Amino acid sequence: MTLIVSVVLLTAAVPLVSLGTARPAAALGNGLALTPQMGFNDWNAYGCNVSESLIKSTAQAMHTNGMQAAGYSYVNIDDCWMTHSRDSGGRLVPDPAKFPDGIKGTADYVHSLGLKLGIYEDAGTATCAGYPGSLGHETTDAQSFASWGVDYLKYDNCNNTGAPARTRYTVMRDALAATGRPILFSLCNWGQENVWTWGAGVGNSWRTTGDINASFSSMLSIFHSNVGLASYAGPGHWNDPDMLEVGNGSLTATESRSEFSLWAEMAAPLIAGTNIPSASADTLSTLTNSRVIAVDQDPLGKQGTMVSSSGGLDVLAKPLANGDVSVALFNETGSTATITTTAAAIGKSGASAYALTDLWSGASSTTSGTISASVPAHGTVMYRVAGGTSGGGTSVTGALHAVGAGKCLDVPDSTTTAGTQVEIWSCHGGDNQTWTHSTSDQLTVYSGSRQMCLDAYDNRTSPGTKVEIWSCNGQTNQQWTLNSNGTITGVQSGLCLDVAGGATADGTLAELWTCNGSSSQRWTLG
Template sequence: MPFSARLFCRPPRAARSRRSLSTRISAGVTALGLAAVTAPALVLLAPAPQAAALPNGLAATPPMGWNDWNSFGCNVTEQKVKSVADFMVTSGLAAAGYSYVDIDDCWMSGSRDSGGHLVPDPAKFPDGISGTAAYVHSKGLKLGIYESAGTKTCAGYPGSLGHEQADANSFASWGVDLLKYDNCNGDGTSPQQRDTTMRDALARTGRSILYSLCEWGQDNVWTWGAGVGNMWRTTGDINDSFGSMLSIFHANVQLAAYAGPGGWNDPDMLEVGNGGMSFTEDRSEFSLWAEMAAPLIAGNDLPGSSAATLSLLGNRDVIAVDQDSLGKQGTQISSAGGLDVLTKPLANGDRAVVLFNENAGAATISTTAAAVGLPASSGYTLNNLWSHVKTTSSGAISATVPGHGSVMYRVSTGSSTTTGTTHPLVGASSNRCLDAFNNQTAPGTKIEIWDCNGGANQQVTSTASGELRLYGGTQCLDATGGGTSTGTAVELWTCNGGANQQWRLNADGSVTGVQSGLCLDVTGGDQASGNVNGTALELWTCNGGANQQWRLG
């Protein structure tokens, strides 16, 4: 893996001076060692109680929001930031909990003014940071800003070393709500010392500013971070690949003892929706980050998000696990052969359980209610947080998990099931409902996707025999002519008990025909143009695509 991609808090997308890069290499050797050995090195760390949380009253649950760097790098502008704020509101992400709109490096001019103050780049931010903050605040959101605890930022702009109080005062006067504090171009002193200086400067401003430490996991930051900041990076930078995400997961999952209300382990921004990982891999990252009580900071171009990406970022059941008031980071209880089981206690006594398959091929992953920490009971409910399908169990927790995929359950005592209940069936690639064309009931009616509207032609009842019935149970979802080849159309037909009318609602969110073994597929839905109203459903080889993923509405 390239050196620069794993060592620093800044992906190598913006030009840097020779001085900046060499300084970071010198300062970051410890972080490189951590990234290179990840799990084996961290196994040796003895768990310790979390340090006393920073007394600023912030981050009772992991912060949620967006950061511009992965999408825009040094091309950030006021207009782009405002557009993201608008989209967070109109898309429903703000209502789901996303609140911080964070400006990363390159927002400032190349030098301070005559009074030693930072100057926002007037071309990029014509209304200044204060004007941008006012706009973001008008949307009910909060603004974050970036600086570095050195002479220069990672991209070569003025750093805060020696100017901590002046810069903190500027941030407060501009209305900033979060500071992301990087570790480039330091003076040889420890990150803890320099981070603490800024902590005290922020406190003296009298404004509540969430403090995000970005020192790449140096100096065992998790052991002292809670007394200095509200969140702290535990590794080098993530990049948009499954291998990078997996490496960071391995490191961060072992640090559960150090996180809690007011201070959180930060495995870096989400890469969900950036295109380097599959839909299945993106869903694994979001599941794992939520299970680890990580800050959920989106890093994609939010206004350009597909419906599939928004189905991940906006899943409120998974967000609720991340934001649970108990404030516990999930722990890994088994990992044999790359088949991982994580458990996270929740405030109401439930457990969030993630079954994660690190391998390329599908595998069955199993555990028990007792192993994940639930009390003895005559029955348990497994609520699949991605498909919203509920099943009952006497204690076994098991699923076939696709390669690089995950299954996430909220497990509770007592028995409940969605079999026999009626719900719309919503496609992840379109956010549209399975629909019988034009409310028709005749055998042979086309099955399509359409905007969800609550109509009887969109209400699906699953039966114990595996049928998916519409219109109150009089008509069934049917593979046309009993076809078992790819491209077979799906239609409405009088229920007759045939194998071509039997379906499995799988733990990974796919729906397969019992007779064919093929997946219920939005035709052409793997393309951006293939998820419009009226698009037909068909059978197709299961491939993990978002157009083969469904959830109960």
């Protein structure tokens, strides 16, 4: 049977594949942040007033107040930790007044508590506060960080001379890798240059917006900017809507819980930005809610997506590794409102009753399908929904026919060599022409230990990018949307799978190209 390809619905759970199998150019592959990183950063609460004593007291508080036990592991130093000049060897110098034991001494203390230390630098000539930047000093600075025992680098974007961000950030990526020390790499280029389209190959996370502040309006704006980028996130590479303002500024307790809920639903890094030693019981209870944290840290690594949004009443759904679905009902408005969705709308089916767990109250209930709550102004109700099956998609297997050429998508010579560009060839039904579009939006060829994925080379998103086979790794450059008009678009690039030049000869290569409606971009699977 030939099937005109169509969009696959909400994906079902797929195994977590180590990013270590990906080629260095296409994925960072440092084995870090397989779930979103959790920790603390001093900037939101203290600005430039960072010091060794502050970092040590914060680490000690996290060690004893339940945060470390809840999963917070990084204690991160932000800007202003260094002197205004490098030393005679060109190395950064920790300010001796602020850090009398140096960064290494501070790291040693943090490590003694079982926590990790992060530091800040900038991919420009100077940091945002005017201290020496790392542009042109990447190798030296990376070596300093590694020798001090640094575990995390937040890399900012001020004073960047106008050079392309991807180039500047990639140099530091390579410098960190060359040290041999695992250092989580957090890109902070404020969502510029469509960082989400290339960030997975460069960093473990990337800021998707400008800076947050401790107000509901700021949080809401950032939420709207980040929520639509789910296809770019996954284990080892996350969209970062900036640090948490829970406990800060004008945010109410209800608004703080909303921020924490939405960040968890969006699989965002959870980096606390408040005064931890003096945090209120309410702030700590929000930051350490184990049920909500479990949603953020779910090993499937799916970012939640917007199911519906009407009049400021939002429904988000996030599939989880065990088949459950996390649902967030978010009320953007200034008045209490009832928000309703259904099990079917969030990708659940096949049960006469579903179990609901309220992730803030812990209360349990059941429903035959309706999921509803009265949600306070600026509030969020979160449920974990169990029962039935998850995902509306089905896998489809067969030959992938190029309509314009009358040929089939083919792996040359039935090779399994990663990096081989696919082509069109006269259809013959061999296993090198048999493709499966999975419920996780992958297009796979072969089976078992030989299975390979259709892959956009090097995470590139420009017309002419070659389409190849590569070991399956779950990244968005290996996800493909099969559209009802017969086109196949790359999830990461938005470009169409295309027969180069519209040619029809055996051996013509496949590539990504701007969607143009031509027959060389139409395919049938079956």
